[in-house]
Amino acid sequence: MLSTVLYTLIALCAFAANSLLCRMALQSGDIDPLSFTAIRLASGAFMLLGLLLWQTKLKQTKSQSAQPLTDKGNNISALSLFVYALCFSVAYVDLNTGTGALILFSAVQLTMIGHSVLNKEPLSKVQWGALFVAFAGFIYLMLPSATVPSFMPAMLMALSGVAWGVYSIRGKSCSSPLQATSFNFLRSLILVPILVFLAVVDWQGITATGVYLAIASGALASGLGYSIWYIALPRLKSSQAGVVQLTVPVLATLAGVVVLDEQLTARLVVASALILGAVLVFLMAKKRSV
Template identity: 25%
Template sequence: MSSSRSFASSSPWVPVLALMGSMASVCVGNSFAKTLFNALGATGTVAYRITVGAVILLVLWRPWRMHLSRQDAGRVVLYGVTLASMNLLFYLSLGRLPIGIAIAIEFTGPLVLAVALSRRVLDFLWIGLAVAGLLILTVGGQRVGRIDPMGAGYALAAGLCWALYILAGKRVAALHAGQSTSLGMAAGALFVVPFGVAQAGRALLSPSLALAGLGIGLLSSALPYSLEMVALKRMHSRTFSVLLSLEPAIGALAGAVVLHEQLSIRQWVAIALVIAASAGCAATARGSAPPVEG
């Protein structure tokens, strides 16, 4: 028993496996979430995800013990609304795009932010790779591999919200991470639930769908967040960011297994370019924080 505990605390594989598990969990959760779109729509499904995640984190962190000034409360609310908007737009993109492609397009948000904050010549190589990947995905004729333009627009907007989420997250970083995150997710739930009710209505109260929503909340929010905390405590932020760049590929694999979404060779090449751009930017960054997704 003691040897296993020693391995868990000292092995460099523990944070790596935790982060890989986190990405796999969120991608599988999002893939299963897509199966609820016919019954609940994208907004109803994301309302389940954020609300369940918020309830779990509120119970875990008990943030009502935390004193917030009016300014800090405003920052937490902004953080939560940005988080909810990011997830809402991403789920809207999932309604029109394979999950791997949606994640790849969304990744351009934090990548552009990193380049904007750095302004080094090398970083323009990474943004060039990302642009090349996007052009491969979005420019072309009516052959196999062409993607829905509105879906791409939703994913790009989700990427913009991801960049804003990173900036908002830095402003609440000085607060207790778990408590501020749980409060922010609660604010995000209050923001997104009216959209979910407007689209899904009474279907949100269906016991079978509620059980599925609980599973999505666990897979897409609660479990990934917990595993990310394990990884962040033991892993350098640069390594974290490089490994996080694999998420589009993991998402594409999850979509293939759960949803039977098959990508063309052209789309896989485009995803590879976005992964290379994100990993390269993270590997050559100067102490930047990892773009953790909510």
């Protein structure tokens, strides 16, 4: 139980870091969204490949025999990863932070809870109540900064959320988390040349800062973060995995307060308490029902 909480917490912090890094890079104009996505996926793939080779070498040293690759990912998960990353970057150029986060995590939540309901995963009354409180706290935090979005960016962010929900659900069945994540990133690179071509056609220039932020997003927040998330996912129900991700906007906002000197308000404190408290109740209710 403790290891599951730790893995989940680290992964959620990585997701929040991704939001912060993307926000810093795109809103400052240091890089365009296509280049950011391409560098993010490529650096994530290289980081994960290095981790996979290191893990394989350790296992060979201990057992003195080669370990077979049991999970090479799949094209659907790789496509979901690509769609999530691309739509997230492109949509955030035109959506403000509150609106984009609200659409994204609402889509993730609906996707994963919908999957749970379709597969007849039982939820107790306490869990439904906790889910309602968490979602209410999420809306309470985000709506004051939200504006009516234009149709296309809103649809792109919703598609990004659905893709991330699908990617998370499919991660529950992987036999080797690091292998699956590594190969999914590598598979996604097949589509990266398209991003590079489109970025060159409409070249707007990028700065070293933009490249560094994209690499940090890919190698650290994405590569390491997703591999850890894949470790935590098999230990969580789809409904749990969906509701805990509602904490990411809270963590990202808190990071913005520290890193970007954004204002800390009473509304943020109240919403954080509602969401994190409800998530704890949700998880504890699940533990008692097992």
